[in-house]
Amino acid sequence: MEDSLIGLEDAVAALRRAWSGGTGKADAAGPASELDRAGLVAVNHALAAVGRRLDTVRAQVSAEIEHESRPELGPDSLAKQQGFRNCTALIAATGGIGAGDAKRLVCVGKAVAPRSTLTGEPLPPKHPHVAAGMAAGRLGQLAAALIVGMLDKVALRSSPGDRDQVEQTLVERAPGLSLDQLRKLITHAEAWLDPDGVEPAERDRRGERSLRLFERDGFVYVDGKLDAVSGASLKTAIDALVTAGFRQSRNDVTCGDDDALRPSVAQLQADALIQLAEHALGCQHSDLPLSGATVVVRMSLDALTDGVGLAEIDGITQPISPASARRYAAAAGIIPAVLGGDSEIVDWGRKKRLFTLAQRLALVERDGGCAMCNLPPGMTKAHHLNWWLRDHGSTNLDEGVLLCESCHHRIHDNGWDIRIEGRGVEARVWFIPPPTVDPGRTPRLGGRARFCYQAA
Template sequence: MDALLEAVTAARAVWPAGRVEGTEGARLLAVNDALGTARRLLEAASTQIAAEIARQSRPELGADSLAKANGFRTATALLASTLGTSNGEASRLVQVGDATAPRLLLSGGEAPAKHPHVGAALAAGAIGALAASAIVSMLDRVALRATPDDLEAAERTLAGQAPGLTLDQLAKVIARAEAHLDPDGVPPREEELRGQRFLRMQEDRSGMLHLTGAFDPEHGAAIMVAIDAIVGAELGAQRDADASSDVDAPRRSVTMMRADALVKICEHLLGCDRRDTPLRGATVVVRMTLEDLQSGTGHATIDGLAAPVSIATARRMAADAGIIPVVLGGDSEILDWGRQRRLFTRAQKLALTERDGGCAMCGVPPGHTKVHHIRWWARDRGPTDLDNGILLCESCHHRIHDNGWDIRIDGTGIHARVWFIPPAHVDPQQTPRLGGRRRYDYLAA
């Protein structure tokens, strides 16, 4: 509670006088950071209170239950009503509180928290209740199929990686951690997902055709890569047109462009002389270790998708579509061009995709990125070599160049680490921020 009061005091200290509108950017960011810390600490306190309310509202207490004494059937109903939230959110608060606080024994003594590393991160304001719930839920799911040491190591790793990630980004890390802890659980989950795939087509009264669907990773990867490739090419052509013309052309949203891309794919298949020829999935990149491929155990990942797939699925995809090898740089491929050419080759981009995973700064899929020179081609006379290349989306590329960010690469090849160094006006200490694939992959202990 002292930490929460300190966080609130810190937020008040940087709060702008008068109206927030027009406040200097640096002060706004300082207030936002302070409020974020205070919010996470408040959530941590709420989980403890919620767990204790639930403990004092146990069904076996009957009429003496705290919830029933206050006119509520359950502790969840009491919490949802008083906090102004949903029953599901109230249940999550109780779940996290039970899992991260020391437990009372029947003897009156205390036992350690079930998940102390998550509890420590929560109490320090490093993560919020939703992040803690996601980690705890996964660990509980695999508790019977993983060793205590592996579970403890995974909890420590996830609690350390979670700060700074959005919930969507954390979900990717958790999915891969679960596959690491329970590789035998990946095939059954895949089979369940395959059985749930569907596509519904319905024409409404206006003539609009509505498509609603869900696809398992194996089948969804081809759809995502094909559509995103067309959209990426159109966005690039649109930027080139904007640069060469002063006339504002009509704009389509990305969702409209995806719809048009699906139409193009269908039109292409309808007009193809060989109707049985599938779209080749050469840009669907499936990753696995050589050991897992040979043994048939473990799991694989597909670029752009969070859910891991089984080795059996990876082999089936390879047989259907052909997969570009991860090992590049043989006699037939030149990966370093020096100053002989300005643009990076497709082979170089594939090699950098192994290291960066997509945009090295924000994590969008590889299809939405281009390879950029770290040391500029014209200004710094930087070479077109792998160690001087980085995958960036257009937005992050402009942010780095326009706002004074620096990039540092530690090591060489696909195992190198990418670091982004913020300018002094963003972070006076200029603390390096990890980028690339290592930021979003699960780093097994």
């Protein structure tokens, strides 16, 4: 019989080795303050592995507690015998977690547990790829819960084969992604599994849009939510003004104004909303830095002509229906990007040093924003892979990449390399870490392809 704790024990042993090696004390794990930089990185990875292994064991145990606490057992329910109303309350209280976290543990445990028929014949887990990922220590409980929740949500509106393919792809691509990044990938995968559900969901979200303005304690409070289609223009305009605010803040510091106040992102977003309102009211601020901010609605030729498929809006995670895309693209200041079978290349060679607007829009199609960290396009600049002056690089799409200021410095200062495979907007951007980060220098997928789900 397989030992359920072997993986956890191995992970703990690896953590102890990493900690001891980082402090230089082979016989003991000293304080974290004694870890060198390489040790900190190694311990951080080992801690994550321990967490994933522990998640697997906790999910398995939680599922069994739920089974032993099912309502039909009545007073013999395990939870009731322990003085709790149900298994969720028992798990939450003993684990010091919320009821929602306890429910997710049970849900994941049941999804990855072996099953059997009524006659006792063994069956694979309900979600075998998630089960395999957790058993191998590649997938944690929270990531597993996101994948399982989405697959169960579309179970009645998709085929078993498609769901199995999506589950396998999500489990393979989840390692190395934050939960927010995984949610983005899952959103696209859900739309691929259930494209007919996108437009009805849009109608529901439009019906739930709201905005409240009220005054209290000398403040005007703004509280609201917009559906993805309606909110895209507001988000794009505010992102552009926030970027301009960051640029002005940097200029103040560069000019020696050490006392210059550096507003937070939230303050810059509030300022941007105020500027938009003032502009709409007809004030004299005609030089607002919005000329470079463009909402791009993206769809395939089939989606445009036949209304079949999905469309996207730059900076918005939620895919939209072709009907909404066509209506939205008819507005002023909106650029519809229709992609045919072949990707046209806008190639200026060395005629110009700076990337043109058309080239930048093409890079946005390929990279989706910062190709490394996924910041919105308005917070990025187009950079040459080979420096234009020093390396005689060309100003074309095959030698350009969108990067935010922070990632640009990280690339140059820490020894990362960038490789682009393919041509046009369908090319893929790969980031190769330096040996200090990954001795094997395993390429990491970047750009829009990292988060967009496509059928194999």
